[in-house]
Amino acid sequence: MAQTTFEEISASDFFYRNRDIAGFTNPSRAIFAAIRELVENSLDAAESLKIPPDIYVRLSYEGEASKETQIYRLRVEDNGIGVPPRHIPSAFGQVLYGSKYKLKQQRGTFGLGGKMALLYGQITTHQPATIISSTGITKIYMYKLMIDIQRNRPLILDRKILLNKEQWRGTIVEFTLEGDYFRAMPKILDYFKQTAMVNPYANLTFVDPKGRLYKLTRITKEMPEPPKETKPHPYGVDVELLQRLIQITPHKNMLDFLKNHFHRVGEVTAQKFLEFSNISPSKNPKKLTHEEIVRLMHMLKKFKDFLAPDASCLSPLGEELLKAGIIKELKPEFVAVHQRKPATYAGHPFIVEVGIAYGGEIPKKDGFLIYRFANRIPLLYDEASDVSVKVIEAMNWRRYKVTPDMPIAIMVHICSTKVPYKTVGKEFIADRPEVRREIANGLREVARQIQRFLTRREHVDREKKRLGVFSKYLPKIAQFSAKLAGKEKLPDIDKLLRSVKRFGAEET
Amino acid sequence: MEQKKHKISMIEKRKEVLASLENLGLKTYEQLDSGYFPSITMPSRSTENIHYDPQLRQYILGDRTVRRSTRNIRHLKPFTQLVWAALFSHELTSQRKTSTLRDVYYSAQAYEMTFTDQEESNNIVTDLETVLGFSREDFSIFPEERSAVFGDLTIEYTVPGYEGRTLNLTSHPDGVLIGPALTSAEFVKTTADKVIAIEKGGLFTRFIEENVHKKFNAILVLTAGQAPRATRHFIRRLNQELNLPVYIFTDGDPWGMHIAMVIISGSANAAHLRELNTPDAKWSGVWATDIVNYKLPTDPLDDVDVKRLYELQKDPRYKDPLWQREIKTFMKIKKKAEQEAFSRYGLTYIVDEYLPEKLEAEK
Incomplete structure (x- = not known):
């Protein structure tokens, strides 16, 4: 009889064994994921202080790893909030440790991505990572560390404290990893371009292993309002979250517990709910059994009278910035953007922003260029599975004079405290009816705008053509008729040509 | 006596043709110069407007007319082509040269006037016939010759270089082509x-x-x-x-x-x-x-x-x-x-x- 051994594995170990789900599937995907995770952390770090981000990324060649893969050194610098010195080892050396467990819209959600990158680097090259950070105080802290995978603990190899004479603030992460840059290159460049599109207030600099410099310069210092932290909405909680809230709550009865830990739940709503769910208001939440917690979760979802979550915890880009970003990166002839009113799915507020751009430097190809974003992150993989693509494909574009052979780009941005990703790899958005409806309505609005533009342009084109015909033929008639009538002087046709123009101007 | 009358009639006719071409040019010129979109009215050649006249024993056009106005963008090109065709015909007729429909099609290109195809240029020539009431041979545009005449008829040429020369139409055993020169010749005796x-x-x-x-x-x-x-x-x-x-x-x-x-x-x-x-x-x-x-x-x-x-x-x-x-x-x-x-x-x-x-x- 075979013996089964049970052993507890640490979070690091778990992700090490299951790195596919975090996007580190293969050498080319891994290098893309590493850059992306660190850049996103850097953007969040700057935005939380409402500072326009300055991010510098350098990837340099270190040597051969195998026939198809190389070893690279990746360095990412930002001007963000910085990490307080005592948190540095855990923030970079312990999986599932981090600042991102509060409910507000942020790029990263699991506190996982950056560490996965370091973990992947450590697994493939056995080298420590260097972290340098300062919160703008008088000192700069530098750590050399590795992750103890089994114990999910940071191993500090070296620690230095430097004087911060120039009051530098920010974080630098540098480590080595194995990858295949040349296979990943198109995606990485796309990633920077699209990131610049939805972060038009950021400076992004990328130096690739061949020394090529890609510089994406900000065009504005305007930034969207940063999101406010918020409590969870009763429709959106799960058992795990309930248990965590019960653990930390100082409140001794259910009424206070509900009033203080849930979004948009006040005295009256809490009482009504307890009555509805037949739970005593004086019951101590810490005394709830597991079964009671599960029942509580179901009742929270069933109760119809909770107010919808408000959207102050969201930070959409805004129509102005979205438009600026699109103009900056795509240089189109026409752009229309639209921001939907906040909506909710399963207790999570979300806002959809869409844009459509036409002509200019947008290439003509068979079909539209589709740019998908979630919480200001470009989504580059699995386009076909994404809900936006499904909505775009289902739309009757001909109604709006739009045909697939036109040079058209469509942007869909969804921001939420919990983006409905289908996978941990954050590649595409699940098809939820609430989300689908918002995207469809947003697209209809911008489609109407592009229809107006196309109609007008058609009209102007026709008018130009019409004027062209008059100014081509009237002078000829003048010339022929003068000759035929034996006149030396040509007839004066300026008046006629002017009248054609006036006539034309009235029509437009 | 009789012959002389014919001779005058041929010259008169040419004068008439030239005058009506010039008149077309002048009318167009004056409309343009006084700030109007030139236009022209002519009998419609659509089937509904073609009637058989038992008196004349031929088909004639009815009362329906069409107006070509350069205010209408669709008429602008045909109108220009018509005025060009008039100018071209005037040059041919006054210089006593002739041309063919095919030739008209190509000559237009020298004036940066283009006809989409032969049919378009033929139509414009027919328009000009309708406007003027003269057939295209009168304003020197001839079809390719293929028909001939033979018999005891003496004619006198009026074409440049042959004026006054006579020819008896039995002089060539294959017959004589009925071309521009013969068409404009006077009949002397038979x-x-x-x-x-x-x-x-x-x-x-x-x-x-x-x-x-x-x-x-x-x-x-x-x-x-x-x-x-x-x-x-x-x-x-x-x-x-x-x-x-x-x-x-x-x-x-x-x-x-x-x-x-x-x-x-x-x-x-x-x-x-x-x-x-x-x-x-x-x-x-x-x-x-x-x-x-x-x-x-x-x-x-x-x-x-x-x-x-x-x-x-x-x-x-x-x-x-x-x-x-x-x-x-x-x-x-x-x-x-x-x-x-x-x-x-x-x-x-x-x-x-x-x-x-x-x-x-x-x-």
């Missing part, structure tokens, strides 16, 4: 007392070889199929100016019949023009009844022939009893015969037997 028009080249040559022109005192005209407008006009002049009766010999089928009819009553396509037809000309054969009477070798009528007969039966030009009788006979015998069919009785039979009988019958 001993002929009739005109015989023949559809096919083979028979025309046979008639010359057999001295039909002498034996019958006739001027022979080869129409070479459907007679070109210059030839129709030429036949009319022989009839009107020299008072010669005209007899037409064609194949014995609906198509031959119609060749004769167009010479007599004109075509719907030329309803905007006058003086192209010869109302008193006679169709002398080959009739359907000739096929029966002379027991000619025949071919069966095919479907298009029969269809054509039904069309002709309803055509107002065919309302006379002779035509109706022949159409019915064709339908009854369901046969047709070519002019050459007479050769079964020997090469000279048609001249010695058939022709005298037919000409006698027509008197």
